[in-house]
Each structure stands twice: as C-alpha cells, then as structure tokens.
Amino acid sequence: MLCHSDRLLSLNSVLESSFKKAFLLLSALLLIAALQAQTLDYELPDSEKAKNNSVKPHLISKLPKVINETSGLVFFNGMLFTINDSDNPAAIYQVDTTTGATVRTVIVGNAVNHDWEAITHDDSNVYIGDFGNNYGNRTDLQILKITKSDILNSENDTVEAGFIRFSYPDQVSFERKLNNKNFDCEAFFYYHDSLYLFSKNWVDLKTKQYVVPSDTGTYMAKLAGQYNADGLITDASVNTQGNIVLLGYKNIRGRKWECFCLLLQVGDSGICFNSNTTRIELGSAWHLGQTEGIFLNDDNTAWLSSESIMAGKLFRPAKLFNVSFNSFYLNL
Numbered sequence: 030m031l032c033h034s035d036r037l038l039s040l041n042s043v044l045e046s047s048f049k050k051a052f053l054l055l056s057a058l059l060l061i062a063a064l065q066a067q068t069l070d071y072e073l074p075d076s077e078k079a080k081n082n083s084v085k086p087h088l089i090s091k092l093p094k095v096i097n098e099t100s101g102l103v104f105f106n107g108m109l110f111t112i113n114d115s116d117n118p119a120a121i122y123q124v125d126t127t128t129g130a131t132v133r134t135v136i137v138g139n140a141v142n143h144d145w146e147a148i149t150h151d152d153s154n155v156y157i158g159d160f161g162n163n164y165g166n167r168t169d170l171q172i173l174k175i176t177k178s179d180i181l182n183s184e185n186d187t188v189e190a191g192f193i194r195f196s197y198p199d200q201v202s203f204e205r206k207l208n209n210k211n212f213d214c215e216a217f218f219y220y221h222d223s224l225y226l227f228s229k230n231w232v233d234l235k236t237k238q239y240v241v242p243s244d245t246g247t248y249m250a251k252l253a254g255q256y257n258a259d260g261l262i263t264d265a266s267v268n269t270q271g272n273i274v275l276l277g278y279k280n281i282r283g284r285k286w287e288c289f290c291l292l293l294q295v296g297d298s299g300i301c302f303n304s305n306t307t308r309i310e311l312g313s314a315w316h317l318g319q320t321e322g323i324f325l326n327d328d329n330t331a332w333l334s335s336e337s338i339m340a341g342k343l344f345r346p347a348k349l350f351n352v353s354f355n356s357f358y359l360n361l
Contacts, residue, residue, distance in 0.1 A: 030238060037154075040080060040130060041278040043226045046068070046151065047100035050344055052121075053275055059196050064339050066280075068159065069319060082307060082308070082309050082310070082357060083309065083311070083312075084309055084310075084311065084352060084353070084354070084357075085251045085311075085352075086311055086312070086317065086333050086350035086351070086352040087350055087351050088348060088349075088350055089126070089127065089129060089348075089349045089351060090127075090128055090129030090348070090349055091129060091132050091329060091346045091347065091348055091349075092124070092129045092334065092346065092347035092348060092349055093129065093130060093131055094128055095122070095124050095131055095134075096113060096196060096347060097336060097337040097346065097347040098113040098114050098116040098117060098336045098337070098347070099112070099113060099321055099322050099331075099335070099347055100112055100113060100146050100147065100161075100294050100321045100322060101145070101147040101148035101149075101157075101158070101262075101321070101322045101323040101333040102147065102148065102262075102264075102266075102322035102323060102332050102333075102334055103148045103149055103150050103152055103155060103264075103324055104324045104326065104332060105177065106177075106181060108132075109123065109124045109125075109126050109324075109332060110122065110123055110124065110148065110155075110180075111124055111148070111322060111347065112142075112145045112148050112157060113114065113142070113145065113196050113233075114142075114144055114145055114146055114158070114161060114321075114336075115142065115143065115144035115145070115161055116142065117142050117145075117251060118136065118142060119136060119137040119138075119140045119141055119142045119145075119179065120135065120136050120137070120142075121134070121135045121137065121148075121155070121157075121175075122134055123135075123222075124349065126332075126349075129317060129320070129348075129349045133164055133183075134316055135180055135186065135187070135188055136184065136185075136187045136188070136190070137157075137173060137188055137190050137191050138187040138188065138189055139190060140159075140173055140190050142159070143159050143161070143167075143169065143305050144157050144159060144160070144161025144162070144163070144167075145157055145158065145161070146158050146159075146160060146161040146214065146263075146321075147160075147214075147215055147216055147217050147218075147264055147265070147322075148322075149217060149218045149219045149224070149266070150203025150219060151175065151219045151243065153176060153177055154174050154175060154176055154177060154243075155174075155175045155176075155177055155180060155279060155308075156172050156175075156193075156217075156219060156224060156243070157172065157173040157175070157190070157319075158172050158214065158215075158216075158226070159171050159172065159173060160214045160215075160217075160226070161213065161214070161215060162208060162210070162212055162214060163208055163213055164205045164206060164207055164210070165202075165203070165204070165205070165206055165209065165210025165211075165212045165213065166203045166204065166210075167203075167208075168196070169194075170193070170194065170195055170196060170197075170214075170305060171192050171193060171194045171195070172193040172194075172195070172217075172224060172241065173190035173191070173192060174188045174190060174191040174192070174193060174245055175189075175191075176188075177189055179210060181342050191244055191245040193241060193242070193243070193244070193245055193246065193248070194225070194246070194247040194248070195247070195248045195249065195250045196239050196248075196249055196250065197212055197239065197250055197252070198249050198250060198251070198252055199237075199252055200212050202248060208231045209231055209232060209323075210231060210232065211228060211230040211231065211232050211235070211237070212228065212263055213228065213229040213230070213231060214226050214227070214228050214229055214239075215229050215262065215263045215321070216229070216236075216262050216263060216264045216265035216275060216276070217265060218265050218266055218267045218273075219243060220267050220295070220300070222242075222243055223240050223241065223242060223243055224240070224241045224242070224243050225238060225239070225240055225253075225265070225267075225300060226238070226239040226240075226241060226250065227239075227262050227265050227275060228262070229261050229263065229277075230258075230261075231261070231264050232258075233261050234257070234258060234260055234279070235255050235256060235257050235258055235270075236253075236255065236256055236258040236262045236275070237252060237253050237254070237255040238253045238255065238256070238287065238300065239253065240250060240254055252299070254301065254302070256291075256302035256306075258275070258277060258291060259279065260277040260278060260279035260289060261277050261278055261279065262275050262276070262277040262291075263276050263277050263278065263319075263320060263321050263322075264276040264320075264321060264322050264323045265323070266272045266323050266324050266325040266331070267295070267325065268325045268326060268327045268329070269280065269327050269357075270327060270329075270361075271294050271295035272294055272325060272329060272358050273290070273292070273293045273294060273295065273300065273325075274290050274291070274292055274323055274325045274331060274354065275290065275291040275292070275293075275325065276288075276290055276317065276320055276321075276322075276333070277289055277291070277320070277325040278314055278320055284340060285313070285315075286313070286314035286315070286319075287310065287311075287312070288310075288311040288312060288313070288314050288317050288320040289310050289311055289312065290308070290309040290311060290323070290354070290359060291306055291307070291308055291309075291311060292306065292307040292308075292309060292354055292357055293305065293307070293361070294358075294361055305361045307357050307360075307361060309354065311333075311352075313343040314335075314338065315338070315340075315345065316335060316345075317335050317348065317350070318336060318338055318346070318347060318348050319335055319336050319337075319338055320333060320334075320335045320347050321335060321336050322334035325354070328355065328356050329353065329355040330351055330352065330353045330354070330355070331351065331353075331354060332349070332350075332351055333349070333350040333351065334347065334348070334350070335347060335348050335350075
C-alpha cells in the first residue's frame, strides 16, 4: 500500500510524463507546420507572387455561330479579324467591332485547319498558328504566313499561304495523351523579326517561351525560358510600346474556371518574366466564355474574344469584349 507521499510522487511522475509527451507532440506539430509553410512558400507560383488585380471586360456583343470557336484576334487597318480552331474551315473572318457580325470571309486555299489557335501580324504579313496539340503527339506543327495585301484586296475570296514548319527542341516523347502534355500551344506574337510562342502546359500549368524565325522554312524552335503561369495560356499579344499580355484560364475546382491575363513588358534583354509581371483576374468563364483570343492596341486597350461553352444542357455563346489595361501598365 502506497503512503501519501508515494502517491504524490507517482502522480507527479505521471503528470511529468504526460507533459513531456504533450510537449513533444506539440513540438512535432509545430515542426511539421513550419516545414509545410516552407514548402508552400517554395512552390508558390510566380504568378501568385505577382501583383494581383481584377478588371471586368466590357461586353460588345455575342458572336455568330460561324465563329463560335474563335481562337485568336488580330486588328489592323481599322479591321478586326478572327479564326476558328480545329476541324473548322481554313478561313479568316472579318468581324464588325460594334455588332460582332462577320463582315467578310477569306479562305486560305492551300491550307487545312488542323488546329488553328492564334493569329498575329507584322507590317506586311498575317501569321496563323496551326500548332494546337491537345494530344501532344503532332509532328506537323506549322505557322501560315499570308501577305496583308492579299487579305485586304476585297476582290480576293481565296488567298495562298507560305509555311513555317517547326518542332520543339525539348520534346522527345510523342505518345498520344489527351490534355496530359506540356507541348500544346495556343499563343504567339510577332516581335522584331521573330515569332514568340507561349505553350499551354496541361501538366504543370507553366508556359514555355519558344522563338521561331518569321521566314518560311523548317526550323527547330529555340527554348527561351519558362514561367509558372498558374493556368493555361490561350493567346498572347504585344503592342508597339513593348507591352505584352498573355490570356488564359484556370480550373479552380470542379467545373469552376476563372479567366485571367498576365501583363508584362519587353525588357532591355528581350522578353522576360520578372517581379513586375501583373496578374489580372477577368472573372468566371461561365460568364465570359472560354477566353481564347486577345489583341492589345497601342493605347493599352484590348479586344477579347471567347468561344462558346456547353455544360450539360446549359449553353454560353461566343462573345466579343473590350477591356482597358492602361492603368495597370502605368504601374509596371
């Protein structure tokens, strides 16, 4: 039988042991939390480190059914043009900027629309990116080059294209996997005699920047860098001031998709992503549509187009918007 003092000693031992266990458990939990915090900080995507803002695009109009899969925009000579993506006619459509109606259709007679995903221009030519690659297995990536004078000639219903064929220097596997590769592309622009492509990485949500010559021929693209876009990049544009916009969207959860832009500038050493990159949240894809086309004007306003969305029995039509980024570029 324990005496009173022995019982107290035994109780103290139990309490001391329990306290030590609780202390060790708490220390372990704090250590795990600290490690997780370090990991989260380390993995924080560059776009989340960027300054975050939001802007609401202004709806101009719905787009007609003939361009309900609009996948790029270009604006020159006071006219707006778009294209559709895969399995549509090899056609360029002029769009009325106030009503969204198609004004004129120009067929590219010597081309097939394998997967047209972007359109851009220089002083004399229009370029169409036939480089959509959802399965990651294409070996026929190409860019069409068409003279503006042919397109602008109202007597021409059909034009001919030259071809810039290319491959990626870092792609070694061409296994067919839907939306499970980092070699899809839907975005590019012309700048200083070259074409700058931005990949749509399904696996890691980054974007890789490739450079391809703008002359017709066959090339190995140059990999110039990558950026953690934290989303899927669907178009790109640069204006004469060297301001750049990348358009994209991201799955938040389930069927919830959010649209965004990344704003940056051409630096002294070329196009680079740095701490001045600004992420602009545009809103829900359910309201905007799937944002696929953008063209940045010299006044830092932009034309924006979205393709139609079908979710079950619910339908959202393709749309045309404009949006101003001027105040954001002033703060870059």
